[in-house]
Amino acid sequence: MIKNYWLKFLIIVPLLFLASCSEIIDNIDRQKEQENYVSPYMGKWIGTFTGEVSGDLILNVSKSGSIEVTRIVNTNVEEVYYTSLQGAGSAAISPSASPKGFVLTGSLETKSGTWKQQYWSGSWSVTKQP
Template sequence: MIKSHYLKLLIITPLLFLSSCSEIEDNLDRKREQENYVSPYMGKWTGTYTGEISGTLILNVSKNGSIEVTRIVDSNVEEVYYANLQSVGSAAISPSTSPKGFVLTGSLETKSGTWKQKYWSGSWSVKKLPTPL
């Protein structure tokens, strides 16, 4: 009886080890893909937001799709906050609220969207600046 338990243990242990190794390899492959990913929207985008208040927008999209949003009001006041593209390869901006309550939603594919801040709202549009050589 005890011998059969040992025999089962000797058979099952290597199978568990092989299973966990393939999981580790899959995770490493996913990590490599994420590290090598370059967002097609990477670069600097500039434009304006208009509506009940208006100003300038600057979007700096990083390699992985995170976005540094700079909002300029009245040519003097600058607010910087961070947003992301909704998923890998996506052009949709995940709604992210700035410290002052400014929420930008839309798409870099259409280069436009809407914004909200408290009881104000409006639209925005941007264009991608050429990448320096």
């Protein structure tokens, strides 16, 4: 009876060890993929937003797809906030609000979209800088 338990133990423990090693290797591979990812939209995008309020937009897209949005109104009021692209490889901008409630919705694929801030709204467009 005791030999039976030891035999099961000697079979099960190595199998559990191998399963956990496989999971660790998968996690390391996923982490390396994320570290090596370069957004195809990386770079500086410049444009304007128009509507009930208008001004200039500067979008700095990082290697990972995070975006620094600079909004300039009346050439002297500047607001900077951060958002990101939705999912890896997506051109859609995540609808994150700035501290003042300014939200961009749209796509870098079409280089345009809409914006909203409280009860104001309009459209925006950008072009990628070389």
